[in-house]
Amino acid sequence: MKERPKANMFSWLENFKLFGGDPKSRNEIKHILRDAQERELVDNDALSIMEGAIQVADMQVREIMIPRSQIVLVKADQKPKEFLPQIIESAHSRFPVMGENDDEVLGVLLAKDLLKLALEDNIDNFRIKEILRPVTFIPESKRLNVLLKEFRATRNHMAIVIDEYGGIDGLVTIEDVLEQIVGEIEDEHDFDEEESFIKQIDDKTFMVKALTPIEDFNECFHTKHSETEFDTIGGIVVDHFGRLPDCDESINIGKYHYKVANSNNRQIHLLEVTMTEKE
Numbered sequence: 001m002k003e004r005p006k007a008n009m010f011s012w013l014e015n016f017k018l019f020g021g022d023p024k025s026r027n028e029i030k031h032i033l034r035d036a037q038e039r040e041l042v043d044n045d046a047l048s049i050m051e052g053a054i055q056v057a058d059m060q061v062r063e064i065m066i067p068r069s070q071i072v073l074v075k076a077d078q079k080p081k082e083f084l085p086q087i088i089e090s091a092h093s094r095f096p097v098m099g100e101n102d103d104e105v106l107g108v109l110l111a112k113d114l115l116k117l118a119l120e121d122n123i124d125n126f127r128i129k130e131i132l133r134p135v136t137f138i139p140e141s142k143r144l145n146v147l148l149k150e151f152r153a154t155r156n157h158m159a160i161v162i163d164e165y166g167g168i169d170g171l172v173t174i175e176d177v178l179e180q181i182v183g184e185i186e187d188e189h190d191f192d193e194e195e196s197f198i199k200q201i202d203d204k205t206f207m208v209k210a211l212t213p214i215e216d217f218n219e220c221f222h223t224k225h226s227e228t229e230f231d232t233i234g235g236i237v238v239d240h241f242g243r244l245p246d247c248d249e250s251i252n253i254g255k256y257h258y259k260v261a262n263s264n265n266r267q268i269h270l271l272e273v274t275m276t277e278k279e
Helices: 009-020 025-039 043-059 080-090 111-119 144-154 174-182 214-221 233-241
Strands: 094-098 105-110 137-139 158-162 168-173 197-202 203-207 249-254 256-264 268-275
Touching: 025 043, 043 144, 043 174, 080 111, 105 111, 144 174, 168 174, 197 214, 203 214, 214 233, 233 249, 233 268
Parallel strands: 137 158
Antiparallel strands: 094 105, 158 168, 197 203, 203 268, 249 256, 256 268
C-alpha cells in the first residue's frame, strides 16, 4: 500500500484559519498543536518543546527556584582553603558570595575565575571581592518568559530571588528555565535525592516533581499513599483524575490540593501541592 504523504504544516494552519478561526486562548493553541502531532506534522519531542515554550509564560520564578536552604554559597571573609572543598564537591559553576549578613549578596563567583589559584603559590593573599561578577536580583513573582528574555539580553546565567521584604528567598539559573521548555537537563554531576524532587515555597505550598517516588512523598508530607500500585506521585494524581490532566487543572486528594504546574501531551512534570484547611 502506498504511504499517505504527510500534510504540510503551513497549509494545514491556513485551512484551520479558514474553517476554525484564530485561537482564542493558550489551551486552544495546545489543542491545535496536539492535533498537528496526531497528523504527524510534528513529532512528540517538537510538541513537548512547543508546549513548554507556551507554558513558561504562565509560570513564575517561585515555582522553579532553588530554595535558600539548598543554595551553595561562599562568604566573602573565607579563605580559599575554606571554600574550595565545598566548590569542588558541589561541581557548580556559579556561587553567590555573601557579605556580613545573611541577606547581603555582594556578587557572583565563577568557578572558572578560580583556576588561576592553581598557578599561584601565595593564595592566602587572594581577594575574592576583586573577581566578583555583578549579581542580579529578581522578585519571586517574575514570569519565566520575561526572565529568559532578560537572561539572553544581559548574558547572565543566574539570578538571586528576593521576597517582598528584600530578603533572599532562593536563586534561579537559565538552566532551570530552559528545563521547563526542553525537559530535564542532566549532567554527570546530577543525582536524584529527595531535596531535588520537592521544593518548599511557603508554609503550606510545595513544588513537587511528578516523578517523586511515593516513599519520598509519604515521608515528606506524612501521607500514606500505597507504593504497590504506583511508583510516583504523578501516577497517583493521574489515577485520581482518571485521565491525563492539562496544565493548571487541580484536584484534592486527602488533605492536599494538587495543581498541575507543568505538563505536556504525554505526562505531567510538576505539581503545586498545597495543604488544605481540612481533610
